[in-house]
Amino acid sequence: MADPYLIYGAEPSPYSVKVRSYFRYKDIPHEWVSRSADRMEEFQKLAKLPLVPLVALPDGGALQDSTPIIEKMEQEFSEPSIHPDSEAMFFISALVEEYGDEWGNKHMFHYRWWYEPDQVHTGDWIASIMLPDAPDEQKAEVSKSIQKRMKPRISFVGSSEKTKDTIENSFHNLLEILESHLSGRSFLFGERPAFADFGLYAQVYEESCDPTAGAIIKEGYPNTLAWATRMLDPKAQGEFEPWENLAPTLMPLLRDEIGALFLPWSEANAAALMAGEDEMSVLLKGREFSQTPQKYHARSLAAIKDKYNSLNDTASLNPILEEAGILDHFKSA
Numbered sequence: 001m002a003d004p005y006l007i008y009g010a011e012p013s014p015y016s017v018k019v020r021s022y023f024r025y026k027d028i029p030h031e032w033v034s035r036s037a038d039r040m041e042e043f044q045k046l047a048k049l050p051l052v053p054l055v056a057l058p059d060g061g062a063l064q065d066s067t068p069i070i071e072k073m074e075q076e077f078s079e080p081s082i083h084p085d086s087e088a089m090f091f092i093s094a095l096v097e098e099y100g101d102e103w104g105n106k107h108m109f110h111y112r113w114w115y116e117p118d119q120v121h122t123g124d125w126i127a128s129i130m131l132p133d134a135p136d137e138q139k140a141e142v143s144k145s146i147q148k149r150m151k152p153r154i155s156f157v158g159s160s161e162k163t164k165d166t167i168e169n170s171f172h173n174l175l176e177i178l179e180s181h182l183s184g185r186s187f188l189f190g191e192r193p194a195f196a197d198f199g200l201y202a203q204v205y206e207e208s209c210d211p212t213a214g215a216i217i218k219e220g221y222p223n224t225l226a227w228a229t230r231m232l233d234p235k236a237q238g239e240f241e242p243w244e245n246l247a248p249t250l251m252p253l254l255r256d257e258i259g260a261l262f263l264p265w266s267e268a269n270a271a272a273l274m275a276g277e278d279e280m281s282v283l284l285k286g287r288e289f290s291q292t293p294q295k296y297h298a299r300s301l302a303a304i305k306d307k308y309n310s311l312n313d314t315a316s317l318n319p320i321l322e323e324a325g326i327l328d329h330f331k332s333a
């Protein structure tokens with residue numbers, strides 16, 4: 001039997017659990033290699049970037065970056081497909097995956113490293129994964145140094161006194177949308193997981209593990225929590241639904257989160273990089289949102305626009321994007 005794939009990752013890493021869920025869904029033989037200190041040397045031999053997840057391939061190669069990893073594996077392991085049949089739903093699912101990765105991560109990272117109970121919880125969690133057998137004092141030391149390293153990195157997601165309310169209101173808005181959309185269905189696009197589910201659930205799952213965001217989810221959003229738990233090891237339970245069924249509760253995600261926050265932010269980020277500015281700033285729902293521009297997001301925005309441009313027929317998609325107020329982001333691309 002061929003060697004299994006190795007997934008180097010960590011439970012507190014949203015992008016790692018995203019890829020692990022995908023391998024589980026596709027039933028691809030794999031070994032989960034938790035990011036413990038004793039496995040770091042082999043990780044570093046394979047890694048181009050100091051980031052997890054990393055998938056070590058049976059042929060000795062390695063892949064990093066969760067979205068391209070899943071897209072590559074989908075070519076080799078095409079059944080059950082994570083893409084709805086219609087091009088319109090394929091694109092909307094890919095857009096929601098992008099939203100989860102690039103905007104949903106702001107919620108997760110902000111709540112995790114803004115509040116003290118979460119800083120301690122996550123520092124302890126990562127320390128116990130890195131040094132499972134170390135004495136408690138050593139783990140406590142490592143936890144402190146992780147917290148010290150990670151807290152200032154909230155600026156990478158633009159989390160600050162000025163943007164805190166925009167990020168937290170968006171988190172609550174997302175939960176309200178998911179809670180009603182997932183009442184009566186198992187996944188975002190019906191009774192089987194789509195690309196979108198893997199990208200978005202991973203952030204919500206991590207939030208459900210953390211003290212502050214977890215309490216919010218557990219106290220008020222049972223459908224959303226059940227979905228995030230289901231996505232840890234997803235199983236197809238039926239078919240994808242047509243847009244007509246999904247629209248009433250999914251359009252608010254496209255309009256009020258992706259249209260009103262994520263895409264204007266991502267465009268402003270790309271524009272600031274193009275102009276060589278060291279700060280991007282944009283009005284989101286009437287509040288200023290500013291941060292240091294990030295190259296990765298500009299590449300990611302270009303990738304989703306390329307996906308739109310590679311579609312054969314946008315006749316059924318464009319009216320949906322128009323209703324969400326986001327067609328211009330793609331038509332002009």
Ligand SMILES: N[C@@H](CCC(=O)N[C@@H](CS)C(=O)NCC(=O)O)C(=O)O
Nearest residue numbers: 013014015050051052053065066067
């Ligand atoms: N775009 C990458 C992001 C990967 C990423 O940011 N991974 C985090 C964990 S979620 C990481 O390894 N951070 C480095 C660190 O914590 O030192 C992906 O989707 O895989």
